[in-house]
Amino acid sequence: MSDMSLHETTPETAYESQMGDYFALLKPRVMSLVVFTALVGLLVAPVPVHPFIGFVAILCVAVGAGASGALNMWWDADIDARMRRTVKRPIPDGRVQLGEALGLGLTLSGFSVVLLGLATNWVATALLAFTIFFYAVVYSMWLKRATPQNIVIGGAAGAFPPMIGWAVATGGVSVESVLMFMLIFMWTPPHFWALALFVKTDYGDAGVPMLTETHGRRVTRNHVLAYCVPLVAVALGLGFTSIGGPIYLAVAVIFNAWFLKGCYDIWRRDEAQAEADKYKVEIKTFKVSLYYLFAHFGALLIEAALRATQIGGL
Amino acid sequence: MAIQVEHEIHTRRRGRNMGVGLLLLAFIGLVFGLTVVKVLQLGDLRSFETFDHVVRPQILPENMETPAPTPEVSN
Numbered sequence: 001m002s003d004m005s006l007h008e009t010t011p012e013t014a015y016e017s018q019m020g021d022y023f024a025l026l027k028p029r030v031m032s033l034v035v036f037t038a039l040v041g042l043l044v045a046p047v048p049v050h051p052f053i054g055f056v057a058i059l060c061v062a063v064g065a066g067a068s069g070a071l072n073m074w075w076d077a078d079i080d081a082r083m084r085r086t087v088k089r090p091i092p093d094g095r096v097q098l099g100e101a102l103g104l105g106l107t108l109s110g111f112s113v114v115l116l117g118l119a120t121n122w123v124a125t126a127l128l129a130f131t132i133f134f135y136a137v138v139y140s141m142w143l144k145r146a147t148p149q150n151i152v153i154g155g156a157a158g159a160f161p162p163m164i165g166w167a168v169a170t171g172g173v174s175v176e177s178v179l180m181f182m183l184i185f186m187w188t189p190p191h192f193w194a195l196a197l198f199v200k201t202d203y204g205d206a207g208v209p210m211l212t213e214t215h216g217r218r219v220t221r222n223h224v225l226a227y228c229v230p231l232v233a234v235a236l237g238l239g240f241t242s243i244g245g246p247i248y249l250a251v252a253v254i255f256n257a258w259f260l261k262g263c264y265d266i267w268r269r270d271e272a273q274a275e276a277d278k279y280k281v282e283i284k285t286f287k288v289s290l291y292y293l294f295a296h297f298g299a300l301l302i303e304a305a306l307r308a309t310q311i312g313g314l
Numbered sequence: 315m316a317i318q319v320e321h322e323i324h325t326r327r328r329g330r331n332m333g334v335g336l337l338l339l340a341f342i343g344l345v346f347g348l349t350v351v352k353v354l355q356l357g358d359l360r361s362f363e364t365f366d367h368v369v370r371p372q373i374l375p376e377n378m379e380t381p382a383p384t385p386e387v388s389n
Contacts, residue, residue, distance in 0.1 A: 017330070019333035052348070053348070
């Protein structure tokens with residue numbers, strides 16, 4: 001082989017995709033939430049897991065989430081190129097080719113599912129495979145461009161990780177893991193729509209139906225409160241299961257009262273009031289929603305640590 | 315012909331190549347670690363070695379004696 005052939009096939013002017021570009025395809029910020037909730041699901045379960053197997057399991061969940069992110073970017077490359085928020089993503093920015101994203105997404109999906117199956121059990125593996133399928137196919141391909149309820153149903157994909165963590169430890173599904181799922185599932189709509197109310201998006205220009213644009217801001221405000229009320233019931237109910245306790249309940253009461261007050265304030269206002277104070281209530285409630293989820297899962301972790309200490313002391 | 319770095323692609327792709335190399339090493343570490351943990355979790359060596367198509371006296375339970383060889387039947 002001569003040097004000439006290399007020069008001909010790889011012109012120096014062509015952009016060379018770097019590891020960081022491929023890593024950006026995996027949506028690392030989403031991955032961090034997935035890792036945190038999956039880890040809590042695994043640690044609060046009543047069955048201890050070997051630390052190394054636990055590490056491999058969480059890694060598989062993170063890689064699986066990243067893989068579905070890459071498949072999402074592959075499918076949505078056309079609309080990503082039309083929205084300000086997403087135009088700098090690796091594919092529309094020309095740093096990664098479409099086929100590379102598809103290949104990476106499929107490879108990492110297979111890798112994460114097979115490795116989780118070999119390392120843990122097939123219930124957890126089936127849940128991870130279904131999560132990837134749900135996010136990449138049900139949400140990205142079927143729902144995202146078809147219905148303004150896309151964020152509600154698509155939120156299920158983000159709600160599965162604690163269930164997977166729980167299944168890694170116990171090998172099954174139980175009321176505790178279903179309630180952890182429901183907590184994230186019911187939290188997603190008010191969290192996202194609070195954001196949608198104060199951020200000017202261009203989803204409409206890209207052909208993605210968002211509730212604020214298809215049904216208006218009044219309906220969106222109604223939906224924020226409508227989803228918050230059952231969310232409170234789920235969050236408090238989790239406190240009475242085997243993974244709850246007084247600390248969790250205290251945290252849940254405080255944060256649910258805080259978040260419910262915010263959602264109620266959003267519902268009570270109209271656009272004129274919101275514009276007058278530059279969406280102060282909506283912004284504040286969105287921030288509370290971030291603390292809300294972290295506080296609930298953090299409290300579950302504290303309860304688990306206390307139980308472990310008591311068991312160790314007996 | 316001397317073996318040497320003769321093309322700029324080697325420097326241009328250094329980051330990628332290093333990244334792939336590190337990922338492969340991490341993968342080897344993962345599989346090795348999993349193997350060690352899984353084997354150690356078996357606890358009893360016999361659960362790992364029993365089914366080997368050959369009777370192995372050293373891994374039989376202590377209260378089980380090696381079966382006596384069947385006497386040959388002569389006609």
